[in-house]
Amino acid sequence: MSFQRTRLSTSLVLAIGAGAFAHIAIAQEAGQRVEITGSRIVSPNAASPAPVQVLTAADIAASGSVNLQEIILKNPAFGTPTISRTNSNFITSSVGVSTIDLRNLGEERTLVLVNGRRYVAGQSGQAAIDLNTIPTDLIERVEILTGGASALYGSDAVGGVVNIILKKSIKGILLDAQVGQSQEGDDTLRKFSASVGANSSDGKSKMIGHFSVSKQGPVYSADRSISAIDGFSKAEGLTGDPADLFVNLTPFYSSFAPQGRFFYQGGNRTFDANGNLVPFSTNGPNGDGVGAHGYNRNAIRTIAVPTDRLLFAANGEHQVSEMAKVFFEGTYAATKTKSRLEPFAVDSTGGTNPIFAGGKFVPAETLVNGEKVKNPYMPQALFNLLTDRDGDGLKDYNFTRRLSDIANRGNKTDRDTFRFLTGVEGDIGKWNYNAYAAYGFTKEAQYGTGQVNAANFRYALAAIPDANGNVICADPIARASGCVPVNVFGANTISPAAAQYLHAPSTLVTKITQSFTGATISGEPVELPAGPLGVAVGVEYRKETSSDVADALTQLGLNLGNARPITEGGFDVKEAFGEVRIPILKDKPFVKSLDASLAVRSGKYSSAGSTTSWNAGFDWAFNSMFRFRATTAQSTRAPNIGELFQGPNQTFPTGLVDPCVGVTATSTGAISEACRKDPGVMANIAANGKFTLTQADLQGVSGFNKGNQSLGAEKGRSTTLGLVMTPMANLDVTVDYYKIEISDAIELPGRQFQLTQCYGGDPFFCKDIARRQVAVGGNSAGALAIINSTFENTGGRFNEGVDITTSFRTKLAGGNFLGRLSYSHLMKAWQKTTPDAERDHTTGEVGAPKDRWTMLLGYDIGNFGLKSTISYIGKSYLDDQFMIASEYPKEAGKVAAKTYTDAQLTYRMGKSAQFYFGVNNLFNTKPPLIPSGLPGNDTGVETDGGTYDAIGRRYYLGLRYAFD
Structure with a gap:
């Protein structure tokens, strides 16, 4: 097979590229049959009755x-992502993953x-x-x-669908190189990509290959004034004054x-x-x-985790005959991230995972041959x-x-994603067919530092002198296994040998x-009057599996950190679907x-049983200027593997009000009576006159x-x-x-919610x-220790609003002007955890404002070209x-x-080169201060790092070059 290359058209690269999220029609040749998002019917008259917004390559x-992720999140239809570079430093896995959340x-x-x-x-x-694995x-x-x-695409499409369409044809080679950094000198960026395409001389075959590498550097909490010093909301648990909610009590150093x-009977001491x-x-x-x-x-903490990406992608097709074309898609992505947290905080006797369980104290002396040895x-x-x-x-x-x-604590993570899909498609008369099969996997290998072995720590704390005056571990069996005594009295007193013995x-x-396989047949078999x-x-x-295996100490929580037992499981699902589009009227008055x-x-589903989804809609064009569309649908979402099989996974929640x-x-009052039923609370009251908490x-x-x-499947009506x-x-x-x-x-x-319900009269919680x-160590009697939570099919969610988009283009002063606006107004949103629970209204809360827009x-x-967002x-x-729990008025919590x-x-x-220079956050808009102790705070960021820009003004410079 011979291939020829021609110069890559630069029209796309040099397009104005200023608009996004507009409702636009996808250009197609006359009579060409296409499939669009929102319908499985392949047709030259493809149109979706549901709203579809489009983001272009330009x-x-x-x-x-x-x-x-970075550009999709500018669409006001999307909420705060669960995971991004700027809110994942403290999660125990998947650091730096990029996800999106519609509505x-x-x-x-x-x-x-x-x-x-x-x-x-x-x-x-x-x-x-x-989204790190998708070559932009x-x-x-x-x-x-x-x-x-869900009726069109299956489970998970309750909130909507994001369909990423990759290029199928490139002629020549396109290179793109870019560098950048923030005005503070961090958040460095290095990127290089190469895309190449070739077509056979007879036009029957096409091939695209892509390679890209990018490196984004870290941003540390200490390098931003808002987060340089460990703080805490002055009001939370301290003053109760609403005016103090957003006052960051700094320093609020860790004890x-x-x-x-x-700690000893009656007091405590430290070393200067x-x-x-x-x-x-x-x-x-x-x-x-x-x-x-x-x-x-x-x-020590991090605002934005450093992320390195390496991507290979390819796709191609070959026309076997007039009725059959084979195709393939392949992607490999390697991502490396590194989180950095402060060193581990160990509590010998108290806390959640103490060295000595059951409130046992650390011996200051040991019996040796019947004598006490200090x-x-x-x-x-x-x-x-x-x-x-x-x-x-x-x-x-x-x-x-x-x-x-x-x-220091932290994790180095290597993540690899591979996906390969192949299939055959074609036309037979009025019918189009498409059959495909795919396999993909994501593997993550994570290496963490900063944890310690609890058993080794117990042995190392029991130190005695030997006959020569050397300090040794008291337990002979531990000594034989390599025990090294530890000196915890003062800063930098742990020897390298002891540190190595303790470190886990x-x-x-x-x-x-x-893995999945499927086949679709679509066509327009009957010509109706309209x-x-x-x-x-x-x-x-489709079949999916997942496994999550930590080291043995982590599984049992014996390294004093989050316990993370093995989680593994899977499911498969068999589905059948059908769709019909019926033309009712055409070229009538007002129609x-x-x-x-x-x-x-x-x-x-092998896991959740049978499910049924459906949707119905209509599309009414009054004339060439006005069109009305409507859809109603029932969608389903089967539980994912984690919701089904996750073992008890430890977490440390913040922002709770006792x-x-x-x-x-x-x-x-009922709350006071419920609280006094707990002996620990009563002991706290007896000691302090009222129930109080320490840092x-x-x-x-x-x-x-x-x-x-x-768990069964959840249902959504839209x-x-x-x-x-x-x-x-x-x-x-x-x-x-x-x-x-x-x-x-x-x-x-x-x-x-569990706390509020429990002390509000519902013993179920x-x-x-x-x-x-x-009272043990720094923890008070009666203080909350454990609040467990289990996935249930008991919740409800609601979201209602209006989206408005406009697009305007015109000739202006010898050039071309284009403006687009995408606006979203959230009318009402709520969630509840049980059918009988009060609705928790989230309308207008941090991450879900009533009004968002992008121009x-x-x-x-x-x-020359100038673009602005x-x-x-x-x-x-x-x-x-x-x-409500803090008894603060709503307006006091305004952001x-x-x-x-x-x-x-x-x-x-x-004709081949384009230079570009850009500035993000041009006016260096500062994020709102949301101190630790308040909901919406990301640890170490002192704001909601997934919603607001915590990095500041950033510059980048790049070159695109196209050639044969």
Whole structure:
């Protein structure tokens, strides 16, 4: 087979590229049959009755983005992603994965397709794909279908569908190189990509190959003024004054300090910089950090994790005969990320995962041959303060310590995604057929540092002198196994040998596999008076598996960190679907065309049983200027593997309000009575006069999230009504109303909700809540210790709003001007965890503002082009559950609106080269301060890093070059 190459057309590269998210028709040759997002019927008259917004290749080029997530999130229909570079530093796996969430209904309810077909997930146990694995320079367009579409595409399309269409033809070679960084000198960017295409001389074969590599550097919390110092909301648990909600109490250092804090009967001590034994002061005598013994965790934390990507992609097709064409798609993506957290904070006796379980204290002396032998590392001044608290006749103590002399915590992750699809398609008379099969996998290998072996720590703390005066471990069996005694008294006192003995590097290996096959037949077999009847039928089979295996210590929680048992499982599903489009009227008064459509899909899951989805709609064109469309649908979502099979996975929730705070022995009301039933709460009240919490209490709550193999599918009902107007040739306007309601939603109840319900009179929610019964270390009696949560089919969600888009283009001063606006107004949104629960209204909360819009403006003249994107995030409020529990008025939790402006200047040199220079966050808009302790805070970022820009102004410079 001979191939020829011709010069790559630069029209796409040099297109104005300023507009995105417009409702546009996809250009096609006359009579060519195509399939569009929103219908399986292949037809030359393809049109979707559901609203479809389109993002073009030129839009992506104009954004300067190396990751598709970055530009998609500017569409106001999308909510805050669960995982991105700027909100994933603290998650225990999938750091740096890029997901998307339509309508804030959850990423698991947004189905992402590639060329109309499924793609392997990017994180274990989940269905959401990782957009890091999609080559942005190979994208032809992205079609965004808002509204339920499970009847067409299967499970997960409850909130909508994002269909990524890759280029099928490139002539020649296109190179793209880009560098950039923030104005602070970090968030560095390096990118290079090469795309090449070739066609056979007889036109029967096409081939595309793509290679790209990109590196995005880290941004550290210490390098931004908003997050440089560890802080905490002044109001939370401290003053109760609503005016203090957004006042960041800094410093609010951690009480887990590198030099240690040592507790004994009646007090505690620490060491100053000179090694003297002194009383402990978290933030200094004056609260300004001067003379403080606490630890600034934000000095180590990360805002944006460094992410390296390597991508190979290829696709091709060959016309075997007039009736058959074979095709393939292949992708391989390798991603490397690195998180960085402060060193581990160990609590010998208290906390969630203590070295000594059951409240046992650390012996300060050991019986050797019947005689008491003092730990030789312990300073005599501290030893003199100790007593025997557990009745064994030996002095004891307990301590907290930041293990700075062992290692920072963090994970290095290597993630590999592979997908290969092949199939055959063609036309037989009036019918089009398409058959395909695919296999894909995502593997993640994660290596973590900073954890310690609890058993080794216990042995190492029991130190005695040997006959030569050397310090050794007291236990002879431990000594024979390599035990090294540890000195925890003061900063930098742990020897390298002891650090090596204690250190427990963690590993995590995950793998997701997906295989599917399917076939579709569509056509227009009958000509009706108003046009051809369109029909499509098909079958699909899909199998998915997932496994998540941590090292043995992590599985059992014996490295003092999050316990993470093995999670593995899978399911398969058999589905059949059909769709029909019926032309009803054509070329009548007030009816240029009127079509109706109906689709249904039936599935049988090995995990969740049988499901049925359907949708119905109509498309009514009054004339060439006005068109009305409407759809109603029932969508289903089967539980994903994590929701079904996840073992008890430990988490450490923040931003919780304990309903018992402030309760006294005589306060009245149902909450006070419920709180006083707990002996630990009563002990706290007896000691303090009212129920109070310490800083360690506020930061020391844990819990386990668990799967549920009894889950069934959830159901979503959606309605969309839309008006499309083209009052003049260069102006398009669309107005779409949507309403989505989900029943039997698969949810974790939410820990604040569990607390509110338990102490509001519903004992069902109390079974998963445990409090500490005695004061241990820095934790108070009665403080919350554990709040567990299990996935259930008990939830409900609702989302209602209006989308408006406009597009205007015209000649202006010898050049071309293009403007587009995409606006979304959220009318109502709520969720609830049980059918009888009160609705938790989320309308207007952080991450889900009532109003969002994006305006794109572009102008080109001669060889120059200027593009600008202006994104507006409306005013928001803190989570109302937090505000209610804290007894704050709603207005006290107001978060100001933010507007971000991006701009790009291009210059064309000759026919082959284009230089571009861009600035993101042109005016360096600062993110709103959302301190630790408030909902919406991302740890170490001091704002919602998934919603607002926490990095600041960034510059980039690039060159695109096309040649034979």
